[in-house]
Amino acid sequence: EAAVTQSPRSKVAVTGGKVTLSCHQTNNHDYMYWYRQDTGHGLRLIHYSYVADSTEKGDIPDGYKASRPSQENFSLILELASLSQTAVYFCASTTGGQLYFGEGSKLTVL
Amino acid sequence: GQQVQQSPASLVLQEGENAELQCNFSSTATRLQWFYQHPGGRLVSLFYNPSGTKHTGRLTSTTVTNERRSSLHISSSQTTDSGTYFCAIDPVNTGNYKYVFGAGTRLKVIA
Numbered sequence: 001e002a003a004v005t006q007s008p009r010s011k012v013a014v015t016g017g018k019v020t021l022s023c024h025q026t027n028n029h030d031y032m033y034w035y036r037q038d039t040g041h042g043l044r045l046i047h048y049s050y051v052a053d054s055t056e057k058g059d060i061p062d063g064y065k066a067s068r069p070s071q072e073n074f075s076l077i078l079e080l081a082s083l084s085q086t087a088v089y090f091c092a093s094t095t096g097g098q099l100y101f102g103e104g105s106k107l108t109v110l
Numbered sequence: 111g112q113q114v115q116q117s118p119a120s121l122v123l124q125e126g127e128n129a130e131l132q133c134n135f136s137s138t139a140t141r142l143q144w145f146y147q148h149p150g151g152r153l154v155s156l157f158y159n160p161s162g163t164k165h166t167g168r169l170t171s172t173t174v175t176n177e178r179r180s181s182l183h184i185s186s187s188q189t190t191d192s193g194t195y196f197c198a199i200d201p202v203n204t205g206n207y208k209y210v211f212g213a214g215t216r217l218k219v220i221a
Contacts, residue, residue, distance in 0.1 A: 042213045090153060099198070099207070
């Protein structure tokens with residue numbers, strides 16, 4: 001089973017503050033993704049990357065930035081956190097199409 | 111845009127009953143996965159099944175690609191099956207394995 005780890009697992013942030021969510025995978029996967037899940041809903045793609053030092057916008061990129069400094073690491077950055085960004089964030093990776101998810105990071109913006 | 115519809119939205123079973131979860135999608139899918147989300151939030155891949163039928167334990171997934179549908183059958187349900195089941199497709203021609211998720215089926219199995 002592919003190993004994808006996220007940190008922090010839970011965070012409380014203030015409105016307007018900066019938040020960085022980190023993701024690390026140890027399986028040499030090329031593709032990495034950040035998804036957002038709102039309570040009672042499915043997952044929506046925020047940003048993804050298929051190679052280090054390059055990121056692409058997903059379906060809901062507004063208010064988020066991403067960084068892929070190495071093949072193993074992929075970060076999601078909220079420069080100015082807002083109440084509407086309260087959600088659970090999942091990182092995932094793949095190399096051949098089957099997605100492997102991290103445990104999720106619960107973000108609460110107050 | 112791409113759309114994945116799952117039904118039913120929620121389901122309550124008595125332990126031992128069977129369940130059939132449906133996933134219909136509006137675009138041809140290159141790939142399809144079924145996921146189980148634990149009540150605590152962890153997502154687990156159940157099947158990577160772009161076409162045909164696959165089995166694991168009490169679970170069976172059947173995908174009919176040209177009819178744009180997939181189903182997940184749970185036999186002899188157990189209380190530990192409770193949680194949310196998601197279908198996700200990788201629509202053809204979008205590239206980069208950009209999966210689109212359905213809203214999920216919330217299953218509760220009672221003893």
